[in-house]
Amino acid sequence: MNAESLKGHLDLLVLAVTSAGPIHGYGVIERLRERSQGSFDLAEGTVYPVLHRLERAGLLEHEWSEASGRRRKLYRLTPAGQARLVEQRAGWREFVDAVESVLRRNPWPQTA
Amino acid sequence: MNAESLKGHLDLLVLAVTSAGPIHGYGVIERLRERSQGSFDLAEGTVYPVLHRLERAGLLEHEWSEASGRRRKLYRLTPAGQARLVEQRAGWREFVDAVESVLRRNPWPQTA
DNA sequence: GCTTGACACCTAGTGACGCGAGGCCTAGCA
DNA sequence: TGCTAGGCCTCGCGTCACTAGGTGTCAAGC
Secondary structure: OOOOOOOOOHHHHHHHHHOOOOEEHHHHHHHHHHHOOOOOOOOHHHHHHHHHHHHHOOOEEEEEEEEOOEEEEEEEEOHHHHHHHHHHHHHHHHHHHHHHHHHHOOOOOOOO | OOOOOOOOOHHHHHHHHHOOOOEEHHHHHHHHHHHOOOOOOOOHHHHHHHHHHHHHOOOEEEEEEEEOOEEEEEEEEOHHHHHHHHHHHHHHHHHHHHHHHHHHHOOOOOOO
8 A cells, every 4th residue: 555645534534433433542543454454554653643633623532441451542523523524525535536537538558 | 625635646647647648747737637527636836746756767758849839748658657557556446445445334423 | 570462652753745836938819 | 018828847835644762551471
């Protein structure tokens, strides 16, 4: 998977995963890896800053939980976050359609 | 359209557009705008550096043409560029599938 | 007891790259 | 004369994924 291909789409993924219910950072990583069949194997240094950014933007909120000595920061979508997720999904659709329609008209490299 | 969403996918688009036959930088911009129904309205400062980078990488080559006092730099895919295009297409497919499968399992924000 | 690895959090710095802003030139039209 | 469209270019900025490094708990194996 291309190094840069995620740029601008990570927020969508994190918001989507969060929309299924409260989840902590490490869990986000696991869930993305599972659901993408291993295509998205994100570093912690990738995911945590995203969560912080989304929270600063008011799209997520968190509460701490403690289970068997393990503290977890459980994130949940705010109403603003849900709205943003809807926008992001629409943007994703538009983006995919745009790329596909460019690819469609230039089907495959002509062997000269 | 998201500001960053193109990152990592621009090469694919430019290679695809170039695969249809020799084309100059300005033409790449126009063709992408047309074929994406206006979704991709790229700045020259976006496209020219990409063309230069792709050429440095051996994926494109150019020749100058002169028509009615207008000089154009016509780019063409090299064999390596064609191979790269095939790879990039596959990568794009994988990327879309991965994102979609994340989105599929988290259908829409639950109105809690 | 000690080490290793999974679980769980964090941040500073780097590098890639799309894009805005600017500059240069010709042709055509008002 | 000035403006717009066509054509080329580069520099600098900001964003953001990622690397590398740090802290701590707990369970399993030696």
